[in-house]
Amino acid sequence: MKYMLKRRLIPKLQMKQSRxxxxxxxxxxxxxxxxxxxVGDPVSQAKIYQAQAADELIFLDLDATPQxxxxxxHIIRKAAEEIFMPMTIGGGVQSVxxxxxxxxNGADKVAINxxxxxxxxxxxxxxxxxxxxxxxxSIDVRRNExxxxxxWTHCGKQPTNLDPVEWAQQAExxxxxxxxxxxxxRDGTRQGLDIELxxxxxxxxxxxxxxxxxxxxxxxxxxxxxKGKADAVAAGTFFCFQDQxxxxxxxxIANAGIPxxxxx
Amino acid sequence: xxxxxxVDTGVNNLLSIxxxxxxxxxxxxxxxxxxxxxxxxxxxxxxxxxxxDCIHGLVHGGFVPIxxxxxxxxxxxxxGICVGMQxxxxxxxxxxxxxxxxxxxxxxxKIQPSDPHLRIPQIGWNTTTFREGEPLAQGLPADPDxxxxxxxxxxxxxxxxxxxxxQYGGIITASIRKNNxxxxxxxxxKSQDFGLRVLENFLSWQP
Numbered sequence: 001m002k003y004m005l006k007r008r009l010i011p012k013l014q015m016k017q018s019r020x021x022x023x024x025x026x027x028x029x030x031x032x033x034x035x036x037x038x039v040g041d042p043v044s045q046a047k048i049y050q051a052q053a054a055d056e057l058i059f060l061d062l063d064a065t066p067q068x069x070x071x072x073x074h075i076i077r078k079a080a081e082e083i084f085m086p087m088t089i090g091g092g093v094q095s096v097x098x099x100x101x102x103x104x105n106g107a108d109k110v111a112i113n114x115x116x117x118x119x120x121x122x123x124x125x126x127x128x129x130x131x132x133x134x135x136x137x138s139i140d141v142r143r144n145e146x147x148x149x150x151x152w153t154h155c156g157k158q159p160t161n162l163d164p165v166e167w168a169q170q171a172e173x174x175x176x177x178x179x180x181x182x183x184x185x186r187d188g189t190r191q192g193l194d195i196e197l198x199x200x201x202x203x204x205x206x207x208x209x210x211x212x213x214x215x216x217x218x219x220x221x222x223x224x225x226x227k228g229k230a231d232a233v234a235a236g237t238f239f240c241f242q243d244q245x246x247x248x249x250x251x252x253i254a255n256a257g258i259p260x261x262x263x264x
Numbered sequence: 265x266x267x268x269x270x271v272d273t274g275v276n277n278l279l280s281i282x283x284x285x286x287x288x289x290x291x292x293x294x295x296x297x298x299x300x301x302x303x304x305x306x307x308x309x310x311x312x313x314x315x316x317d318c319i320h321g322l323v324h325g326g327f328v329p330i331x332x333x334x335x336x337x338x339x340x341x342x343x344g345i346c347v348g349m350q351x352x353x354x355x356x357x358x359x360x361x362x363x364x365x366x367x368x369x370x371x372x373x374k375i376q377p378s379d380p381h382l383r384i385p386q387i388g389w390n391t392t393t394f395r396e397g398e399p400l401a402q403g404l405p406a407d408p409d410x411x412x413x414x415x416x417x418x419x420x421x422x423x424x425x426x427x428x429x430x431q432y433g434g435i436i437t438a439s440i441r442k443n444n445x446x447x448x449x450x451x452x453x454k455s456q457d458f459g460l461r462v463l464e465n466f467l468s469w470q471p
Contacts, residue, residue: 003431006389055389084284086411086454106279131313133385133413208383261389261409264456
């Protein structure tokens with residue numbers, strides 16, 4: 001079990017413009033993509049996660065698409081000076097040029113969500129230009145009134161008729177190198193991942209899947225890996241609001257027999 | 265302070281590798297033209313993304329003759345990273361067939377894991393086993409984890425060239441070394457403390 005690719009534990013840093021200064025980005029948590037709580041500074045927190053040996057980081061700018069603003073480069077550039085692990089950034093990415101700008105400023109991967117739905121040819125264009133390994137298609141999912149999973153865009157504000165499994169397959173075909181699947185219903189609720197959603201997507205694609213939305217206890221990560229078969233689990237609220245850091249969570253995951261990096 | 269000459273063909277983003285080499289204690293010379301390499305006494309050859317773009321960057325930028333001269337004739341130590349390592353092979357089959365630098369008797373071929381559940385690309389941290397006494401592994405614990413992102417790997421004709429391996433539904437070449445040439449498939453600049461240690465080891469390596 002030791003000699004194999006490890007499952008990944010990924011703190012997710014969600015950012016919004018500060019209520020006090022539009023130029024300043026603050027780290028926030030959300031509940032079902034609403035109820036925003038400011039919790040700190042994204043780059044400082046990223047450094048803490050580096051010290052705690054997180055496997056990767058995901059930075060998401062929650063305001064960019066709703067405000068039709070370009071993605072921010074200064075946060076990732078600052079983080080890249082001191083953080084030596086893979087970093088994904090998303091929020092407001094609409095073009096190959098946006099990809100280029102973020103990659104030049106220190107991102108290793110770029111997440112696209114709304115733009116991928118409305119201009120899916122961007123997935124292919126970015127994948128051909130920069131390689132599939134840096135194209136992460138982020139899929140936000142909510143259950144409708146009859147319990148069916150549907151894809152939402154614009155940071156959970158706009159519904160679509162897309163079935164997330166079909167969309168995931170299409171994203172892979174178009175050149176996505178990885179999928180970030182988030183349950184809006186579970187986001188920030190600490191009720192556990194939507195395992196059914198994750199498992200359905202993992203079974204239907206061959207690219208790595210990052211599961212997100214709902215982790216409240218370490219066992220939720222274990223479920224994501226064992227039942228959901230996710231390659232990675234990402235969490236925001238989980239690491240922000242309790243006495244749990246990636247090192248402790250890692251020990252729980254290892255004890256469940258899941259291959260994860262221990263010696264760092 | 266040790267100076268590293270970094271090959272910059274304009275194809276790759278070098279920010280992360282620059283930051284990591286500086287953190288490891290290097291002074292950097294970014295070489296956008298072949299002649300910038302002239303006084304190099306230590307070279308890093310990075311590479312991410314498509315093989316074709318990377319090798320075209322080297323060939324069309326005119327870097328190949330001077331790299332051959334410095335590395336093969338003058339024995340200047342060089343570290344290749346990811347596609348930078350793959351370009352040291354004689355050819356790659358990624359997206360066609362492309363000739364490489366030919367410093368190693370090796371081909372770059374797609375990973376074909378025996379276990380169909382293993383995903384391509386390999387993305388993430390994998391246990392890496394170095395041969396006894398490898399200079400890049402000095403001061404590292406046994407079997408450290410490093411960060412990989414790749415769909416193709418270097419298949420060496422000569423097992424003596426293989427300095428480290430990892431398992432991904434078969435044995436994958438993780439590092440190669442021959443004379444003054446060393447290279448890693450994994451990304452030391454993304455592998456936290458162990459990665460920085462690998463870069464420090466390269467800086468102090470006397471082949």
